[in-house]
Amino acid sequence: MNLAGSRPVLVIGGGIAGLTAAVELAATGVSVILVEKSASLGGRVAGLHQYFPKLCPPACGLEMHYRSLRESPNVTVLTQAEVVEVSGSAGAFEATVRVEPRFVGESCTLCGVCAGVCPAERPDPFNYGLSQTRAAYLPHAMAYPALYAIDRAACPSGCQACQTACAYGAIHLDAQPELREFQVSAVVAATGWKPYDAARLDTLGFGKFRNVVTNVMLERMAAADGPTAGRILRPSDAREPHTVAFVQCAGSRDENHLPYCSAVCCTASLKHAAYIRAQYPETAITIFYIDIRTPGRLEEFGAAVSQDRNLRLIKGKVARVEENPATGDLLVTAEDTLAGRKNTLQFELVVLATGMVPQQEGLPEGLARDEFGFLNGSEGSGGFVAAGCIRRPAEVSATVQDSTGAALRALQWAHRSVRHE
Numbered sequence: 001m002n003l004a005g006s007r008p009v010l011v012i013g014g015g016i017a018g019l020t021a022a023v024e025l026a027a028t029g030v031s032v033i034l035v036e037k038s039a040s041l042g043g044r045v046a047g048l049h050q051y052f053p054k055l056c057p058p059a060c061g062l063e064m065h066y067r068s069l070r071e072s073p074n075v076t077v078l079t080q081a082e083v084v085e086v087s088g089s090a091g092a093f094e095a096t097v098r099v100e101p102r103f104v105g106e107s108c109t110l111c112g113v114c115a116g117v118c119p120a121e122r123p124d125p126f127n128y129g130l131s132q133t134r135a136a137y138l139p140h141a142m143a144y145p146a147l148y149a150i151d152r153a154a155c156p157s158g159c160q161a162c163q164t165a166c167a168y169g170a171i172h173l174d175a176q177p178e179l180r181e182f183q184v185s186a187v188v189a190a191t192g193w194k195p196y197d198a199a200r201l202d203t204l205g206f207g208k209f210r211n212v213v214t215n216v217m218l219e220r221m222a223a224a225d226g227p228t229a230g231r232i233l234r235p236s237d238a239r240e241p242h243t244v245a246f247v248q249c250a251g252s253r254d255e256n257h258l259p260y261c262s263a264v265c266c267t268a269s270l271k272h273a274a275y276i277r278a279q280y281p282e283t284a285i286t287i288f289y290i291d292i293r294t295p296g297r298l299e300e301f302g303a304a305v306s307q308d309r310n311l312r313l314i315k316g317k318v319a320r321v322e323e324n325p326a327t328g329d330l331l332v333t334a335e336d337t338l339a340g341r342k343n344t345l346q347f348e349l350v351v352l353a354t355g356m357v358p359q360q361e362g363l364p365e366g367l368a369r370d371e372f373g374f375l376n377g378s379e380g381s382g383g384f385v386a387a388g389c390i391r392r393p394a395e396v397s398a399t400v401q402d403s404t405g406a407a408l409r410a411l412q413w414a415h416r417s418v419r420h421e
């Protein structure tokens, strides 16, 4: 098939879904404009310590895609970029993309001198605010592109210390945003998910009690490049937790919050139990659940972790979490539906297994959504295709399969666009 003369495909979102779609499309000879709003590709997967079910580092899958991007002349990667408008029709869209300045150019050698001289700090979004970075920062250890960036919103006025200190002339503090126009044949929407706002679960203590954290925060604590250098510690006193509770369906399957099942949080909590066991042989772990859902081949992983003699599964919804302010310990009140009673148990750390919300901000207008905000279908009608967790909550392997299918549907529009020229 000769795709010379076809219009490129616009992929919105550079997580595992968007990366997969971009790499698959590029492999067929189609050009891709990959638009990512943060300073680095990889999405939420880049923040995972390990992947279930094999517990391998996410670097494996991401590195493979980054290598393809480095080797492919067909993909234009725009980071710190968002699509502001898409007009026209399938096969012949006009897309306007706003690219925010990074303030650091390609000659950056990652020496880190800029961060060393920088006086300003900001909460690190990659670590969900559990740590700070300087205003001159590397998004994370595996960042692609591997370049520092500058958060100008965090800079005190008049400061130019980093620009003066950079021996490679890589810093340009006067860089301006750019608007770029592209003619594209199809649009793949792959903007992914965000964690449900745990502060809205007002009986569970997140944001009030320091030792109540969320599942995504635990991922970062377990990661060697995370805020605690890989140790899972209580935020209040940086001590090893001897008792840990997981609260499943924190917000999910609840009419007042997210009425749907977020699909991955049960397996994620079992994985987190494995992280804790790898660090602390004696820590007692309790998982409060409604149903443990480890579908398909994840069942075996769940069964293996459940063998742990110090892991207790209690079927029952958690009614509330309270704190003993003197110790920072937490009192969890929950039903035990199998025993037919209500218990209040004490823990040193509580992890809320919060659900996944579709990340809809910055998507072109008029895309069909279901009642929860997930994009409908992936049939590609009208030249728009949805891929990954913006379509439904899913683990990485299902996301990758979905995105490969989305690439094929977008490819059909790219193919037809040859005849529009």
Ligand SMILES: Cc1cc2nc3c(=O)[nH]c(=O)nc-3n(C[C@H](O)[C@H](O)[C@H](O)COP(=O)(O)OP(=O)(O)OC[C@H]3O[C@@H](n4cnc5c(N)ncnc54)[C@H](O)[C@@H]3O)c2cc1C
Pocket: 012, 013, 014, 015, 016, 017, 018, 035, 036, 037, 038, 041, 042, 043, 044, 045, 048, 050, 051, 052, 053, 081, 082, 083, 190, 191, 192, 193, 194, 215, 216, 219, 264, 265, 268, 271, 355, 356, 359, 360, 361, 362, 363, 387, 388, 389, 390, 394, 395, 396, 397, 399
């Ligand atoms: C606690 C937890 C642990 C998990 N652990 C595992 C695991 O061990 N194994 C596993 O298989 N799965 C796991 N998952 C699921 C996994 O995180 C998802 O399958 C994966 O993140 C889906 O990728 P995605 O690309 O669809 O979305 P995302 O990872 O959310 O990526 C979306 C990308 O789009 C970008 N973006 C968003 N909006 C815009 C916009 N408007 N314009 C441009 N760019 C935009 C984002 O910045 C991001 O880079 C876990 C999930 C949770 C909640």
Ligand code: SF4
Pocket: 104, 107, 108, 109, 110, 111, 112, 113, 114, 115, 148, 165, 166, 167, 168, 169, 170, 171
């Ligand atoms: S911007 Fe300059 S000082 Fe900062 S890491 Fe890159 S090369 Fe080093």
Ligand code: SF4
Pocket: 114, 117, 118, 119, 120, 135, 136, 150, 151, 152, 154, 155, 156, 159, 160, 161, 162, 163, 173
């Ligand atoms: S200009 Fe901003 S990023 Fe650079 S050193 Fe000053 S505060 Fe830090």
